[in-house]
């Protein structure tokens with residue numbers, strides 16, 4: 443598994459819609475209402491960004507985003523006022539689901555259900571909520587990269603979108619469009635999954651291609667290990683596959699800081715902890 447889709451997930455559809463609506467309201471607030479979070483750095487708990495990410499034929503494509511840390515401490519911009527309660531509920535509902543997925547994944551590796559949680563101290567997991575908004579383009583005569591190819595830094599990412607496609611995942615060397623069923627979630631394995639499983643489950647390389655007239659929105663809920671956990675391949679995994687350790691240990695906080703301090707470059711961040719380079 444590097445990515446999969448879940449339906450019947452127990453997160454109410456009305457809550458999914460509410461969180462998307464609240465993010466939409468945030469993006470349309472006047473600039474001065476968002477100012478204090480716009481100059482935030484990557485490790486600040488609330489960050490709002492907006493920028494042109496590519497220009498093609500003199501048409502600029504833009505992406506707005508909101509990033510907020512929601513666990514172990516919950517942070518949220520003061521405006522729009524409705525965001526706080528909705529984001530808190532959404533974050534706790536999706537955290538429950540993500541932790542259940544971690545248990546199922548642990549079992550799929552012939553480990554006890556709680557093994558991943560125990561190794562990564564998921565009770566104190568780090569969680570982020572991200573809202574992405576890619577405005578429609580008035581001259582939809584070209585495609586542009588909405589989000590460069592990357593893997594997520596955490597353990598597991600849960601994503602849903604409005605009706606506008608654009609997310610692509612690399613599969614066997616080819617980019618494949620993710621077409622989720624309405625209401626379902628896309629689950630994406632992150633870099634910490636690749637490290638802790640010693641490469642048994644690889645983090646998924648994904649990107650966003652946009653350019654149509656309609657705006658795309660996506661909401662991401664991501665969990666990672668406890669920020670202070672040292673993430674390293676589980677000894678059982680390294681022993682079982684007999685190929686030795688592929689990664690050395692790193693504190694998740696250090697990984698995150700290093701990954702965030704550089705331009706996204708596919709899966710280059712994992713090279714920081716790779717024991718030997720694979721061809």
Ligand SMILES: O=C(O)CCC(=O)C(=O)O
Nearest residue numbers: 572574589609650660662
């Ligand atoms: O907008 C999307 O579908 C992808 C967003 C994404 O990959 C991310 O926020 O890490």
Ligand SMILES: [Fe+2]
Nearest residue numbers: 592593594648
């Ligand atoms: Fe991503």
